[in-house]
Amino acid sequence: MINKKLTPSEERQRQRFIEKSSRVSAKYLRRLTELKGAPDTLKPFIDVLENIYVNMDGPHFNTKKPLIGTYCVMVPQELIYAAGGQPIKLCSGSYTAFSIGDDLVPRDACPLIKAVMGYQTMCVMPIYDDCSMMIVPITCDCKKKMAGMLKDLVNTYSFHIPTSKEDDTDLDQIVNELYELIPALESVTGQSITHKSLSESLDQVGFAQYQMTRFNEFKKNQPALIKGTHAMAVMNASSYMPINDFSEKLYLLNQELAKRKKSKVFVSQKKEPRLMVTGSPIIFPNIKIPLLIEEMGGSLVADETCMGERSLYDPAVVVDQSFDGMMRALANRYTRPCTCPTFVNNDQRIFRIKQMIKDHQVEGVIYHVLRGCLVYDFEYQMLEEELGKLNVPIIRVESDYNEEDIEQLRIRIEAFIELIKLKDLQKK
Ligand code: SF4
Ligand code: SF4
Numbered sequence: 001m002i003n004k005k006l007t008p009s010e011e012r013q014r015q016r017f018i019e020k021s022s023r024v025s026a027k028y029l030r031r032l033t034e035l036k037g038a039p040d041t042l043k044p045f046i047d048v049l050e051n052i053y054v055n056m057d058g059p060h061f062n063t064k065k066p067l068i069g070t071y072c073v074m075v076p077q078e079l080i081y082a083a084g085g086q087p088i089k090l091c092s093g094s095y096t097a098f099s100i101g102d103d104l105v106p107r108d109a110c111p112l113i114k115a116v117m118g119y120q121t122m123c124v125m126p127i128y129d130d131c132s133m134m135i136v137p138i139t140c141d142c143k144k145k146m147a148g149m150l151k152d153l154v155n156t157y158s159f160h161i162p163t164s165k166e167d168d169t170d171l172d173q174i175v176n177e178l179y180e181l182i183p184a185l186e187s188v189t190g191q192s193i194t195h196k197s198l199s200e201s202l203d204q205v206g207f208a209q210y211q212m213t214r215f216n217e218f219k220k221n222q223p224a225l226i227k228g229t230h231a232m233a234v235m236n237a238s239s240y241m242p243i244n245d246f247s248e249k250l251y252l253l254n255q256e257l258a259k260r261k262k263s264k265v266f267v268s269q270k271k272e273p274r275l276m277v278t279g280s281p282i283i284f285p286n287i288k289i290p291l292l293i294e295e296m297g298g299s300l301v302a303d304e305t306c307m308g309e310r311s312l313y314d315p316a317v318v319v320d321q322s323f324d325g326m327m328r329a330l331a332n333r334y335t336r337p338c339t340c341p342t343f344v345n346n347d348q349r350i351f352r353i354k355q356m357i358k359d360h361q362v363e364g365v366i367y368h369v370l371r372g373c374l375v376y377d378f379e380y381q382m383l384e385e386e387l388g389k390l391n392v393p394i395i396r397v398e399s400d401y402n403e404e405d406i407e408q409l410r411i412r413i414e415a416f417i418e419l420i421k422l423k424d425l426q427k428k
Contacts, residue, residue, distance in 0.1 A: 018056060018124050021096035028285040035227050035294055037267030039260070041253040042230055045237035049284055052240050053094075058126025061125055066189050067130050071146070072137035073306050074161055074338055076330045078316070079181060081201035081243065084191035088127055089239035090134070091306075092116050093286030095222050098401035105149070110372035110399035112281060113142040120153055127240065132188045135159050136179070138210040139342040140375050157184050164344045165335045172268025183358070195322045202326060208243050208313035211250040218257040219301060220360050222274070225257045229290040235307050236284040245356040270300040272323065273420035274361055276302035278353060278383075279368035283307055286401055289368055292410055299416045302360040304353055305368070313337070341375040349379065350386050357392055364420045365394040366413065370401075375383035393419060 013097050029050055051057045065086040070077075073089075080087040091117035092098075100122055101114030118210065119125045133155045136147035150156040160177050162170040172314065182193050191197075215234070218225050238246050260266070275298045282289060282305055293300045303309060316333035318326055339349035356362065365387060369377045387394045395416045399405050 014122060017100065017209065019120050021094055022054050022056060022126070024095055025049075025285045028287055028291070029054060031295075032229060032233055032287065035229055035291070037227055038230055039226060039253060039256045041249070041256045042233065044249045045234045045253075046098075048237040048240050049233060052127060053285060058130060066132040067127070068185070068188065069128065069131040069134040071135065071143060072139065072159070074137055074139075074157055074334045074340065074342070075135050076178065076316075076334050077243065078201040078205050078330055079178060080185060081204060082193045082197040083182070083185035084189040084197070085132075085185060086242060088131065090116065090128060090131075091281060091283050092119055093281075093283030093401065094119065095286065095403070096240060097122065097403045105145070108372050109145075110142050110280070110370050111286075112283070112370060112373075113146050115401055116146060117149060120150065129316065133157055133184070137161050139340065141374075142319060142372070149218075155188070157181070161335065163342070166345065168413040170335070171328070171331055174335050177327055178327055178331055195326075196324065198326050199321075202316060202318065202329075203246075204243050207316040208247040208250070209236075209313065211247050211254060212309075213312065214254045215257070215270075216313070217249060217260065218254065221261060221266075222361050223270050223272070224268040224274075224299050224301055225260045225266060225296055228275075228277070228303060229287060229294050231300075232282060232287065232290050232303060233284070235309075236287075236302075239307075240301060247343075248266050248387070264304065270297040271421075271424070272297060272300050273365045273417050274301045274358065275366055275417075276353075276356060276364075277308075277366045277368060278304040279380075280370035280373040281306045282368060286399075288403070288406055289366065289397065289399065289409065289413075291367065292323075292406070292413050293417075295412045296410065297365075297416050298413070298420075302356045302362055304356055306340070309356075312423075341379045346379060350383060353383065354386065354390070357387075357390070361415075363424070364390070364416060365392060366416070367394055367396045369396060369398045371398055382394060393423070404424055 010384055053188045065084055068080045068085040068087050069090040070087055070241050071091055077087040086277055091112055094115045097118030099117030104117045105114055123129055134150055135157045136143060138158050138160045139142050147156055147158045163172045164170050186192055219231060241292050290300050293308040316329040318329040339352050367380050
């Protein structure tokens, strides 16, 4: 939505932006759908990505609920639903928006922030323009500074997340933060958060998390039942879908995967190296790394990123049914198991990655670092040492939001896959 009258040259720039952004997204969607073995029930998720990124139509929500933009998986969607709002995750992977944002923020800021600022200033994406409020976590420096910049453009709420999560005081801090968020949400939606509405939203999100747990179980199958890039498309689409709709579509996908399992229909062969991706967020249309992995003959079986299993694993556990009990359960659920590297002590992330390697029978780890994303980069060395003890190969790949590094990424990923194949051969 454009608030000011554009000059003819601004209008031309805007049109060029729309065409380019839509073309790049269409290209990545095509590569996604050309990957063999897509389940029929994947289509609704692809349609969502197409609507948002290719048609730039905005979410076709059958609802008049105010849209509340969020920029972190640690913002509880249950609270937004309980206030009568519709959460929508806005972290962006757009190369076109990145190129605009590149002129707006410091050169060394991460591309995710540049892309968000690019979209926000171009005013071409309904998912950004139609938001009544943006909730930005105060986590890494980039998000912190982005909150400051967004404040000048839209109604922005800074959501303070403690830097550690071990002590009771940390939990109290996040509980207080959630209580402070309540009036801010209510003033936007005009609806109060009650015991009933919070309890209902916990059930709704809990059902989605249950479906997600089933989905993750299917992803552990050897050989694979679904391509990892297709699984990541599901998670990306979840950012723009009402929770009940997402659960319904994921239920159908799970049913199809159950049938595949029963009739032994697989999308990979036993000899394909089973890989895991972790590190900086991988957000559509920036899916070049998962695509390269699977186009080069790897099987992407696990994904420990914000746009992967992290965002919907395990429901909140409500032991005390009071309003305060539910709030504490949310605080617990959204911070304690979160493996985000912005927490000071992150041994838990190493533990979680090792657990996923075991559960998904992972043979090699691709560690993705977005240029400028220091928090993830800091943790690479520690993980490399730990995985060395387990004799699990790991490779660090740095990338940016453009296509200039694709050939270099292709060569490195292909060599890594060959290394694992060789390792397998030597075992025999
Ligand atoms: S990396 Fe951390 S701060 Fe960023 S969205 Fe994920 S959980 Fe939130
Ligand atoms: S965690 Fe990394 S990718 Fe995410 S906003 Fe911060 S610097 Fe950017």
